Amino acid sequence: MKKFVYILAVISIFFLSCEENFSPKGEFEQRYALTCIIRGDTALQVAAIYGNYNVEGYDPSVFDGNTAYDGADIRLWYQDTVYVFKDSVVSNPNLPDSNFRFYYLDNFKPEAPGEPMEIEAMLKNGKRLRASCVTPSKFSFDIRESSNTIPAVNTSSVNLLWQTEDRGNFFVARIKVKYFENVDGVNKERWTELPSRLITSGEDQIPIYPVPSKMFGVSFNRRAIDYALRNISENNPDKNAFTVSSKAVIEVLSLDENISRYYSSSLEDNNYTVRVNETDYSNVDGGFGVFGSLYKASMKITLLPDYIESFGYKVLFEN
Numbered sequence: 332m333k334k335f336v337y338i339l340a341v342i343s344i345f346f347l348s349c350e351e352n353f354s355p356k357g358e359f360e361q362r363y364a365l366t367c368i369i370r371g372d373t374a375l376q377v378a379a380i381y382g383n384y385n386v387e388g389y390d391p392s393v394f395d396g397n398t399a400y401d402g403a404d405i406r407l408w409y410q411d412t413v414y415v416f417k418d419s420v421v422s423n424p425n426l427p428d429s430n431f432r433f434y435y436l437d438n439f440k441p442e443a444p445g446e447p448m449e450i451e452a453m454l455k456n457g458k459r460l461r462a463s464c465v466t467p468s469k470f471s472f473d474i475r476e477s478s479n480t481i482p483a484v485n486t487s488s489v490n491l492l493w494q495t496e497d498r499g500n501f502f503v504a505r506i507k508v509k510y511f512e513n514v515d516g517v518n519k520e521r522w523t524e525l526p527s528r529l530i531t532s533g534e535d536q537i538p539i540y541p542v543p544s545k546m547f548g549v550s551f552n553r554r555a556i557d558y559a560l561r562n563i564s565e566n567n568p569d570k571n572a573f574t575v576s577s578k579a580v581i582e583v584l585s586l587d588e589n590i591s592r593y594y595s596s597s598l599e600d601n602n603y604t605v606r607v608n609e610t611d612y613s614n615v616d617g618g619f620g621v622f623g624s625l626y627k628a629s630m631k632i633t634l635l636p637d638y639i640e641s642f643g644y645k646v647l648f649e650n
Contacts, residue, residue: 359385363400364619365452365460368590369407371467371626374440378405378416379433380452380460399432400454407436408449414439441624444469450622462615462622467585470495470502472630473548480633481506481579482553489556492548493583493628501543501591504583506551508634509576510563511647518574523563525579526555543586543594560642570643577639578631578649589614589623 367378380400384391405416416434441448445468452460473492483489491504506525511518526538527549536558541549564570586594596612613619636646 362618363454363458363460364613365450365462365615365622366620367450367462367622369439369441369448369464369466369624371441371624374436374438376407376436376439377433378435378450378452379431380405380454397430397432399430401432402455403434404453405434406451407439408451409439409441410443410446441466444626448624458617460615460618460620462589462620464587464589464614464623466624467500467587467626468496469626470497470583470585470628472581472583472628477548478632480635481551481556482635482638487553489551489553489632490548491551491581491583495547495585497585499545499591500588501545501586501594502547502583503543503586504541504549504581506632507580507582508560509578509580510644511574512567513572513574523559525551525559528552529555529558543591560639560644563644564642571645573643574645574647575634575639575642576647576649577634577636579634580629581632582627582629585626585628587624589621590625593621593623 361382363380363382365378365380367376369376380403381398382400384394384396384398386394401418401420403418407414407416414436416436418432418434420433421431444466446466447463448466449463450461454460470493473494476490476492478484478486478489478491481489489506491506493502495502507522508525509520509522511520513519524540527541528539529536529552530539531537538555538558560575563575564573567573592614593612611619612621614622636648639646
């Protein structure tokens with residue numbers, strides 16, 4: 332019995348010493364993250380820098396400050412030109428502490444595929460963040476193998492395919508349909524995005540939209556397309572108030588190697604497990620973050636007038 336009491340005493344001392352010395356928080360080190368995605372479809376480019384933060388205790392949700400970093404000197408090198416970012420802020424009158432501070436270029440649009448770019452951010456405390464990327468290769472739609480109407484003829488799905496020299500990078504596609512709703516005599520322009528498929532959950536139909544993939548194509552199921560067109564008038568029983576364009580817009584984003592790696596690092600290997608060792612991908616030297624580029628190609632596809640009218644809508648004929 333005395334031996335048992337002695338063992339309990341030793342165990343108690345062990346746990347008490349652990350409680351005194353153990354802390355889940357390490358020594359705080361100020362670090363910064365730079366994020367900038369260069370788009371090939373616009374001359375407006377945006378970058379942001381954020382810093383980590385420390386709190387009293389162990390609950391990070393008590394922090395109510397703004398972690399955005401302002402006053403940095405950010406420069407972009409492309410071909411033989413250096414571009415200097417300007418800084419700005421978007422104010423929220425309801426939440427003053429949540430103002431979005433950012434940096435931007437309003438005169439830069441990369442035109443050439445496969446071209447290297449470098450970015451550097453010099454902070455006021457002397458820290459330097461650097462990263463580089465290569466613009467993705469341009470790609471072209473495979474007109475002969477892709478569907479040319481919605482719905483497709485003699486098949487239950489609309490198929491989109493494209494060709495590219497990039498291997499291993501991710502692509503994401505979407506189809507947008509423009510329509511107008513007459514509200515109190517005013518035609519208001521709206522857009523809806525088509526899901527690629529539906530899944531059934533009980534009595535509900537849940538739309539699923541295309542996600543980034545290494546495949547050079549995507550299919551849109553006819554049932555999912557029907558669902559999206561039908562739901563245009565979900566909140567207005569007057570079908571005659573809706574006019575749908577005869578031309579839908581196809582957009583495909585080509586993600587460069589860095590963005591593709593970032594997306595790939597967030598994928599789970601097994602849907603039935605929870606990952607505790609998820610990779611935090613970064614290609615920024617001197618800190619964290621992602622610097623990458625993407626290219627967007629678009630074209631139009633015919634939305635058959637008879638199909639639009641089958642839902643009770645009017646047709647807006649466009650080229």
